[in-house]
Amino acid sequence: METETFEATGDGLVDATGVAAHNPADAAPGLPQLDFSHFGNQIFWLVVTLVVIYLVLSRVALPRIGAILAERQGTITNDIAYAEDLKARAQDAEKAYEKALADARTQAQTIVAEARAEIQADLDEAMKRADSEIAARTAESEKAIADIRAGAMDAVKSVATDTAQALVTAMGSKPDQAAIQAAVETRMKG
Amino acid sequence: MATEAQGEESGGLVFHPMDQFKVEPLFGGDAIAWYTPTNVTLWMGITILAVVVLLILGSSKRAIVPSRGQSIAELAYGFIYKMVEDICGKDGVKYFPYIMTLFMFIVFANFLGLLPMAFTTTSHIAVTALLALAVFFAVTILGFVLNGPAFLGLFWVKEAPLALRPVLALIEVISYFVRPVSHSIRLAGNMMAGHAVIKVFAAFAAIAAISPLSIVAITAMYGLEVLVAFIQAYVFTILTCVYLKDALHPSH
Numbered sequence: 262m263e264t265e266t267f268e269a270t271g272d273g274l275v276d277a278t279g280v281a282a283h284n285p286a287d288a289a290p291g292l293p294q295l296d297f298s299h300f301g302n303q304i305f306w307l308v309v310t311l312v313v314i315y316l317v318l319s320r321v322a323l324p325r326i327g328a329i330l331a332e333r334q335g336t337i338t339n340d341i342a343y344a345e346d347l348k349a350r351a352q353d354a355e356k357a358y359e360k361a362l363a364d365a366r367t368q369a370q371t372i373v374a375e376a377r378a379e380i381q382a383d384l385d386e387a388m389k390r391a392d393s394e395i396a397a398r399t400a401e402s403e404k405a406i407a408d409i410r411a412g413a414m415d416a417v418k419s420v421a422t423d424t425a426q427a428l429v430t431a432m433g434s435k436p437d438q439a440a441i442q443a444a445v446e447t448r449m450k451g
Numbered sequence: 452m453a454t455e456a457q458g459e460e461s462g463g464l465v466f467h468p469m470d471q472f473k474v475e476p477l478f479g480g481d482a483i484a485w486y487t488p489t490n491v492t493l494w495m496g497i498t499i500l501a502v503v504v505l506l507i508l509g510s511s512k513r514a515i516v517p518s519r520g521q522s523i524a525e526l527a528y529g530f531i532y533k534m535v536e537d538i539c540g541k542d543g544v545k546y547f548p549y550i551m552t553l554f555m556f557i558v559f560a561n562f563l564g565l566l567p568m569a570f571t572t573t574s575h576i577a578v579t580a581l582l583a584l585a586v587f588f589a590v591t592i593l594g595f596v597l598n599g600p601a602f603l604g605l606f607w608v609k610e611a612p613l614a615l616r617p618v619l620a621l622i623e624v625i626s627y628f629v630r631p632v633s634h635s636i637r638l639a640g641n642m643m644a645g646h647a648v649i650k651v652f653a654a655f656a657a658i659a660a661i662s663p664l665s666i667v668a669i670t671a672m673y674g675l676e677v678l679v680a681f682i683q684a685y686v687f688t689i690l691t692c693v694y695l696k697d698a699l700h701p702s703h
Binding site for chain 1: 469472473474483484485486487489491492495496498499502503506507510513514515517521524525528529547548549551552555556572574575576577578581582639643
């Protein structure tokens with residue numbers, strides 16, 4: 262082979278660094294990159310490779326990955342929208358709950374007020390009834406007292422009359438019924 | 452091979468860090484015609500397989516809550532989609548599949564190249580130059596188709612003083628045509644250099660006294676290369692987006 266010249270120099274590094282490639286006669290063992298004899302081969306297979314990769318990417322891989330990414334974006338957007346919807350619904354529910362609470366509170370207050378009014382009315386009526394009863398009883402009692410008092414007066418009168426008659430009789434004279442009564446009457450009035 | 456013979460001559464150390472980049476026919480033979488299945492074919496096939504496994508098998512369940520595989524697929528999709536949208540604007544999104552193709556190919560080729568015994572397809576200038584030229588021509592043609600002659604306004608910096616504009620135009624034109632060169636060499640160079648350095652360190656491991664150091668160095672380089680594998684794919688893709696933005700909105 263052409264490398265006989267190298268063996269003559271005995272310097273392996275000449276080959277290693279590719280310096281030998283500058284000598285046209287030694288092109289083959291120099292830098293393989295500068296061996297133009299297989300450029301055609303490399304270019305042919307490179308073109309084949311690039312075309313295959315391009316077809317694989319543009320027909321299958323890229324549309325698919327693009328679709329996956331778009332789908333994920335869509336899913337994320339949907340999920341966020343759904344979450345916002347849920348949040349709005351939760352807020353609505355909270356509002357409704359608070360409204361119900363307020364309603365219940367006002368209703369409770371009305372009920373309390375009504376109950377209070379009713380109780381007040383009952384109470385008033387009971388008071389009135391009690392008052393009238395008390396008044397009636399009082400009148401009755403006063404009447405009874407008056408009766409008793411009247412009775413007492415009569416009793417006093419009859420006792421006084423009897424006493425006067427007895428006194429008059431004891432003093433030995435004939436009691437004059439009319440005069441005694443008149444005297445008792447006048448005395449009791451005095 | 453002759454290189455091995457050299458290694459034996461130079462005291463047991465076997466240096467052939469460039470062997471990993473050799474293009475070889477898969478099924479024997481020496482001739483490499485344009486259609487011959489080679490290790491390039493094998494590793495590009497594995498790259499396709501990896502892309503399919505990640506993006507198609509990974510997303511096959513179409514789960515709303517993604518599995519790990521699907522997460523990575525979605526992450527890759529979102530990463531590039533956002534990049535295209537941020538840099539090129541809304542009207543750049545229709546070129547997203549092309550940019551995603553570039554990114555997925557480069558990132559998987561880079562990472563698969565880090566497997567031991569692997570062949571790194573993106574370490575070849577033939578591959579990266581084709582990628583860069585494809586971007587360059589696509590962007591240039593797209594620029595003229597979308598903007599007509601107004602696309603040339605890209606080179607005519609209106610913000611600059613009139614006297615400076617021709618000079619700037621010349622610089623802009625040169626930098627425009629250097630784009631595919633830097634675009635392709637950056638990727639291939641990074642891939643090649645890192646892998647070659649690992650191989651050089653690996654060769655030193657044959658010397659017992661140095662081997663622990665060599666292994667530490669390989670580990671460190673490997674970590675760096677994992678980073679570089681992603682960053683170079685990212686850089687290639689983001690520059691493609693920047694160039695595409697020029698075609699879509701040529702005014703500065």
